[in-house]
Amino acid sequence: MKKLLISLSLITALSPSNLHAKFRAGDNNRCWIDDNKRNEFWYCGSQDENCAGYKLKSSHDRHWQYHGDTFTNADKTFYCCNGTLDATGFYVETNNFWAEDTIVTKDLGIGTCNWHKRVDVCGNVVGTECTTPDNCNSGYILRNNACVAPCQGDEAFESRVSNTCIECKTTNYQGIDKDRICQRCNSATEFWDKRAEKCIKKDSLTKLSNQAMKKCFGCPQVLFKQCAMIFSKPESERLKDTESHKDLLDDCHLNSFYDDNRDA
Helix, strand or coil: CHHHHHHHHHHHHCCHHHHCCCEEECHHHCEEEECCCCCEEEEEECCCCCECCECCCCCCEEEEECCCCEEEECCEEEEEECCCCCCECEEEECCCCEEEEEEEEEECCCEEEEEEEEEECCCCEECCCCCCCCEECCCCEEECCEEECCCCCCEEECCCCCCCEEECCCCCCEEECCCCEEEECCCCCEEEECCCCEEEEHHHCCCCCHHHHHHCCCCCHHHHHHHHHHHCCCHHHHHHCCHHHHHHHHHCCCHHHHHHHHHC
């Protein structure tokens, strides 16, 4: 009886169904079939349903896959490459779909830019190479997506959207703003304010009287305008602000003027 059981076991092990039970690929790895027990098929993209000499039948399991789809069988993982509804692809055995995933620095001549480059196991490059700089070489500045030489001296950029330097000498009606752009004022209604680095409306300025400007003649240059504005105010308003302007009046040697007015 024991010998009979051993013989039956050997016959079962050597039966055609076990001898041919395999997990195999079709031509060019376009498909896979596992013919163990019940046939199971995997197809990458549009193709003939026959695989590795086996014909798909209605009773068989089948899986239609497309680019990026994956399956695992017999402890192996496969990705479908370039398979579509209209084209046949191929399978690649791997545990990671991305063969390369890096940030690439591209030299643009006078600057560099960075782009995200990914290469899948199928050999496809995903990502678009950059064309505009992120950083500029020494001696250049990044402006309007370009590396340009900065304007020097009395030169400034022609406009906010221009990278061209033009001569822009400071006058009463033009000057260079904080962004190194040449600003031209409307001479009929505006003045260039050097300190604010912008055009300001004429009607926003306190009118300076000739008498006030004469009185502030002895002020340091940086205080002249402020002093002249104070003495252009009505006398009653001016005298009320004495304390707030004490330091300026000291520097302009004008405190005695206020003392005289108080005693009057």
